[in-house]
Amino acid sequence: MSEEVKNPITEKIESTKGGHFYKEIMKDFRIKESLHGCLNCGTCVANCPAAAFYDYSPREVCQMMIEGDEETIEEYMKSKIWNCAQCFSCKYRCPKENSAADIVMTMREIAVREGLAAEALAGYTRIAKLVLTRGNQLAPDMLSPDAFPDWGPRMIELSSKKMEMREELFKGFPGMNVVDRAWAAEDFTIYEMQRIWEESGALEKVGTVFPFLVDIVQDDMEDKKEEMEAKIEAKKAKLAAAGK
């Protein structure tokens, strides 16, 4: 008997549809509202700010989910979906009322959960660290002029005296007179925030993408634990005394 000759494309679709990632995405409640077939008209791509500059196509996202090819989905979760700016232009223009942006949002959550996002998000490590340790994500120091050529030559001038400018702008707001973060939150506020992340499991989730950041945050918490927990107890006592 001669060997069976298979069409490589057909085989690919048949053999992988309905894989694990596909099922995980499809069972999310948002997908039902976000995918109603696709006319392949390209309206989403034409309106998409990300598609104009990066390797990303909202139409491909919809088509991929209709086809359900596991390999393609995995590939997308590792890279392309992270190019979406989440502006939702596709949703408000699609003649079928699909929302590639919602599909991407769902896929991103699953990618994080399934450990597929680390490489795509590596560039965000600094931002994540600042959020987890200082409570805000962007600092004037991070906006170096050479990284933002589109902001023009004025950017170079402004960045050379950012501290002076902030002092002038935020007179009487000492928390704002910093350039290594957007504003200085109080230690107690940051500690409370970190506790919430720990208790809610958010920190653990962050660990699937930035494992070493979890240690940094835990160290950060450990340093002020004694002082902060005492403050929390005092606060509790005060509330109890007030009869609340």
Next chain:
Amino acid sequence: MKTVLVIGGGVTGLKASHELAEMGYNVSLVEKQDYLGGQVAKHKYYKLAPDMRLVSEVLDPVIKNVESNSNIKVHKHSTITALSGNAPEFKVKIKNSKGESEETFGAIVVATGFEHFDPTVKQEYGYSRFKDVVTNAEVEELLNPNGPTKGELKRPSDGKIPKKVAIFQCVGSRDKQVGNPYCCRVGCVVSTKQAIEIKEKYPDTEVYVYYMDMRMFGRGWEELYGKAMEEYEVIFTRGRGAEVTLKNQQLSLRAEETIMDRPIQHSVDMIILAAGQAPGDGTIEAAKILGIKQNEYGYLAPKDDFLSPNESSKAGIFIAGADKGPLDVENCIVEGAAVAAKVASSLK
């Protein structure tokens, strides 16, 4: 009773009136405008696809057949305002500028037709903001030698002949965002026809058609599509027109070239929106006054789409033409004849 009221003096109503009159019925034709011919006359349609036949060759005889028939009484500038009674004795109030009168009819034919979709609601196309974004109906008037530009495609902003023209398909059709998921059934062939007319008159003008699917199902339509590509070099790009902007007096459109998988920007001198069909105000009003069923888009719903396509939900009231859904001129005339036969057999 051998009297029939026909509401609507477009091609469907005209054909129905004529056929009924020929069979010996007394017909009253009510038309709200002061001219006959409906949308075809209103927008001065110039040529008909796929034969490029002059509209006047079709519309003039249809109107003449009605106006010269002594069995037909034409009420122009008139509307119906109330209905009482049942089949086969309807009492209908007809209103014109002189006043209101009540007449009795054995049957009623509703041929109130469609209106062109108003693209103003598709804000991203800039219609009514940018002068050189026009509708396909406006292009019919521009191309008509009896129109405002005497048949020259002068763009509204400066009267110049455009060197690059883009046509957007499916404006207000196949679009849930505006509540019209249905196909307009004429846009593809009308745009192809207009593209050929433009290329014939101005061979140096480039014509681009942005489409999702070319639905060339009618008689001779596919051949016309082939001709547009092969003989006239009209460029068909698969991707729906998505957005129009104006920069330095230059129109710029965005779309995706879906076959090449790339977003594109394209500077053009004029954009024609192939606006689809929507049930006209007249159709919606008639349905309300007569108490007949409409479908979810406002079109009139036949009693049974397959078995009684020209009967409304109410006995003795018949429906025909583009008030039942998007339709082309050729098939409106077929509908007019079909409804006449159904009315005749019901009044026997």
